[in-house]
């Protein structure tokens with residue numbers, strides 16, 4: 194009897210737990226109320242930015258052009274044909290921006306290195322730009338002198354244009370070695386001081402927007418294949434760089450190398466419908482899993498292989514448009530991230546939607562789903578960015594169950610605004626940050642291993658194909674003013690409070706933050722309102738100075754002539 198029972202028990206175990214990994218609970222409803230509490234001690238607070246969006250100085254001091262320089266210089270690619278030729282002038286304002294970081298009292302700053310600034314053609318054997326190395330070296334040193342930890346991304350989208358033109362950029366497998374040379378140079382030059390490395394920031398956008406839809410540089414529309422191929426090479430590159438670090442630098446430098454993946458959350462519109470759950474999971478797998486699954490489990494997600502494979506066959510293609518990894522590659526790739534960087538901004542409701550497969554092949558239709566949003570979700574800025582904080586907790590729990598509870602740093606999270614007239618009292622950003630950071634705190638209580646948070650971003654900056662029309666910054670920049678002055682928004686004050694309290698200690702305190710933040714912004718608003726006047730005064734001064742100078746010369750000349758004539 195016991196024997197039979199035991200067999201039955203074992204059978205039941207096998208049936209219930211087909212694998213050892215924890216399963217994500219789709220049905221569990223954990224949209225609770227606001228949670229008051231603090232983060233674990235040692236939790237890292239920071240802000241981020243990226244090279245192309247902020248530095249400017251696009252052709253200064255030996256920097257080579259990137260695909261974004263080439264892309265923005267073509268007409269019709271970016272909102273109002275704007276470029277980041279000068280952007281926030283971050284290249285010249287490192288000291289000023291570090292003051293802003295000190296003002297925010299952040300523990301870390303996430304920045305990216307521009308590959309063509311330190312290797313103008315992208316190829317180490319051809320040229321290394323010492324001035325570029327000097328610039329990042331000085332930036333890193335200044336951060337450390339101010340006790341701010343630099344978290345450095347090696348790639349935030351600005352591929353050297355030469356590599357794109359000559360070889361097809363991320364479409365060409367040989368880019369792996371060029372990038373690995375670049376990464377190794379960065380480890381060699383900065384790795385004694387930089388301990389947190391990100392190989393790629395949001396590779397999903399690089400692949401999908403750069404090589405599939407063409408909305409981003411290099412602007413190629415290689416429908417159905419381009420994104421998969423680019424992603425395949427990016428994953429292999431990431432792996433190679435991780436192994437280089439592990440092999441050559443880790444024992445001496447003792448740092449970490451990870452990747453930063455950006456993904457929305459996909460919520461089944463009806464959690465009791467298996468079809469909706471599967472569609473929502475496909476949404477997450479086609480965004481996050483595309484990169485995370487190979488890195489944590491050695492291969493693309495099964496659903497991606499199935500769906501892209503089946504669609505390719507239906508479209509008469511001999512092999513799947515999703516490339517495959519060999520057995521050796523799988524084991525080489527698996528486990529190559531010391532931490533997982535997560536960028537997260539928004540959520541979608543998802544439903545199953547079969548799309549006709551005779552359709553042109555595209556990444557977008559491969560997943561057979563449709564995305565919906567709740568019109569009640571606030572969407573103050575970018576048209577894709579709806580605020581639904583609870584999605585973040587689910588995404589983080591999904592990561593915990595899928596990839597064995599990895600060490601996570603939130604590398605990007607924030608909200609934009611679109612208002613054309615200047616508005617420093619950004620209460621919507623305060624609401625967004627409060628809600629999203631609170632969901633991270635709940636996720637930590639669920640057991641998710643999040644060790645740091647990076648708000649996106651420090652400054653208003655060049656927002657890719659949207660130009661300067663969407664503003665993600667804690668600091669407002671008047672881009673029309675050639676001095677690019679920075680003005681704090683109300684959210685600066687609020688984020689400072691979250692940082693110094695290490696969370697949300699109690700209702701009374703947290704409520705007082707809001708009013709204080711709002712008080713500071715009305716003062717700054719007045720300063721900013723006076724700014725056009727100041728700018729005009731500068732202009733006037735310039736004209737007056739020039740005029741007076743010219744007059745002086747004329748008068749001197751006349752006097753001289755007069756004196757000379759009198760002498761003769």
Ligand SMILES: *[C@@H]1O[C@H](CO)[C@@H](O)[C@H](O)[C@H]1NC(C)=O
Pocket residue numbers: 222223224464
């Ligand atoms: C989850 O619970 C909240 C509060 O109890 C409720 O308002 C919401 O509709 C529920 N959501 C789902 C998806 O069941």
Ligand SMILES: *[C@@H]1O[C@H](CO)[C@@H](O)[C@H](O)[C@H]1NC(C)=O
Pocket residue numbers: 268269272273274
């Ligand atoms: C951008 O450039 C294109 C091509 O020269 C031109 O047609 C368009 O009007 C420009 N847009 C703006 C806003 O200047």
Ligand SMILES: *[C@@H]1O[C@H](CO)[C@@H](O)[C@H](O)[C@H]1NC(C)=O
Pocket residue numbers: 326327330331334
């Ligand atoms: C970078 O800074 C470090 C620390 O100050 C210094 O030792 C090193 O020589 C610098 N390297 C370059 C290329 O300037």
Ligand SMILES: *[C@@H]1O[C@H](CO)[C@@H](O)[C@H](O)[C@H]1NC(C)=O
Pocket residue numbers: 359360361365366367368
């Ligand atoms: C890929 O790059 C190599 C150089 O590294 C080049 O020889 C080759 O022609 C490129 N392939 C394509 C298809 O552009």
Ligand SMILES: *[C@@H]1O[C@H](CO)[C@@H](O)[C@H](O)[C@H]1NC(C)=O
Pocket residue numbers: 439440
């Ligand atoms: C990483 O480097 C260590 C020390 O050299 C080595 O023992 C280990 O096998 C390496 N890990 C991988 C996955 O290659």
